Amino acid sequence: MTEAPRQLTLEEWDRRYEQLDQAGLIQPRYGGRLSRHLHDGDYRLAKLRYDNSPAALRLWNFLLTEEDRLREARECGKRVVGTMKDLGTVPVIAYSFSNLVAFYPDGAWWIPCVMELSAGLLEIADSLGIDESFCPVRAMLGAFVTRCHFPVPDLLVCSAGAVCDDFSAIAQRLEDLGHRILWWEVPHRPVPEPNEVSVLLPGGLPAPERQVDLVKSELLRVKEALEALAGTSLDETALHAGIKKANEIRRCLAELRRLVYTAQCCPMPALEMLIAEMLAIHYCSDRDECLRVLEALLSEVRRRIASGVGVLGADAARVFWVNPVADLRAMNLLEACGGRICGTEYLFTHALDAIPQDRPPMEALAATALADPMAGSSRQRAERICRDIGEFGAEAVVVSRIPGASHCALEGWTIQEVVRSKMDIPILEIEVPPVADAAGPGLRTRLEALVETVKRRRRT
């Protein structure tokens, strides 16, 4: 049942689902109508617009059934690891054990959006002294308190140091609540001194070798804790295999990003691409299925590009987007305003770059962790953004501030100044709250104005 690419409402997806089902659509066991997730309280879904491909349906169902998967894994005897403020390193180690499953409790930051504040998670965080002056990831505290959104992990691992001050404070409050956390440190990534021994990190940035060694020693502590939890040791061969598998996912995502962001006609909407990119961090608790989901999406994108079709007009303004949005609807809004995503920097570029396979695995993982955009200066981050803007041919940049996130206040101006000086394209800073309905008209004006600016510049 091939249909021209377009975006559907949830209601329209139900009708399409009916047709696909009758035509014999083969689905994974977590498949089904998207609208069924409304019964779980995911009310925001009724206000989003979705890609109409079976591959996108599979992506959404995969995302929205993660909790079931985690509970099943535990019932099957697997141990559950919560990897907090870790964008792609510890999960690689955890999934190298056959009896561990890792997930990303920080992902709870989307619950206030998806459940339209009905779960009361932010209020719980408020009551624990973590109010709106912190990033919306504070919803995670509420999720730990209610125990309604994911099983309490057998082990909690959290990075600290030169990563995110908000998250560190929130996780410390979580520890106060009795959840023991294994902390590991990510040090600041300075520019190496002239005579200092340095290492080239994934993504191309240099770092002092001593810093990589420090991270490696920290990750070794994490590995030991995971070995104790799994009841088995992890040898280099298994870790190599884990890295290889992680790289398969990263390569798949890299190709997906390259194709979607450089295509003449946008073959996959921004929202589905955001969800897909996030899989690089956490695999939705099933690494093998994660790869299959992404491959299905990639295959659909290739098919659309080969047919010269897409979901948006070919004249859509090509926008590079910085930082993930708390309200998923913002991605739809950009497209409704005449834009499309051509490049992203969602604060985890190091989870998208391939992990070096020609180095000892723990050293390779340490180098990857140290490539975290938050571990270095905002200027370095901005320079990577400029490089990617050039690669994807973006015509404008949106820096999306996360309300309460301290890093946003620090980095916004630097990113804007560097992009302005190097790229000569319009750059707009906006703030997207977890449920942005009230801010919608203002956001729409800004995004429409950005699109108008791009289109008028094309005429010059």
Added chain:
Amino acid sequence: MICAGIDAGSRTIKMVLLDSDSGKVLGRGLSDQGVEQSSLAQSLFESILNETGIVRDEVRRVVATGYGRNAVEFADTTITEITCHARGVRHLAPATATIVDIGGEDSKLIRLDGNGKVRDFAMNDRCAAGTGRFLEVVAERLATSLDDLGAMAARSRTPAAISSMCVVFAETEIIGLLAAHTPREDIAAGVQAAIAARVAGMAGRKVTVPIVFTGGVALVSGMKGALESVLEQPVEIAPDPQMTGALGAALLAANSLDHSPFLGVD
């Protein structure tokens, strides 16, 4: 041919009727904004048509802008106020490099390129502290009118420091200042400086001259000086600053017609 531009702002609706052949403004007017946005815009349109003796069918194209632009049902199209302000200012002062627009409930800073087109822009999106609404609240609290607030501020010798980012809390600060017998003149001047500082914050470290000031707040005496003081650059008030967005909308309406002899293609 005649074109219309309507700027449906948060506090007022502004409208300009333009002769697209000569570039002459044939009529202009404004009215308060309200709940019935569509009918208010319609009424203003009809009243300007009556005043100028122009019949509706003579108006070839209508462009709506401003926060209420989508409520203007009789508009042929909508364009954001960023683009419209830029177009209006470019018409009035072609060399402009930076526009500071302070309206009723938002403020924006628009950077223009050498061709007068938008390079990029910033809008305040946090609170009303950088907007005309702040002045209204303060005028009420100081028991004066908006028109007299500027004159009052001009008499200040030591402007008060208003530190709050939020109008509600700033109002509390003002109550505290009044209780401490701070002269009303100093409070008024302090508020003007606070608004200017908020706008300057959007400009960052670099603001390119010439700077043109638009929006209803440009009509409040003392605000130009407050902006010049924080930006450390001369600021010019646009002619008829409240109407710049509507003028730009009318010009863009004219540009979209097949012929626009004096305007050129935008």
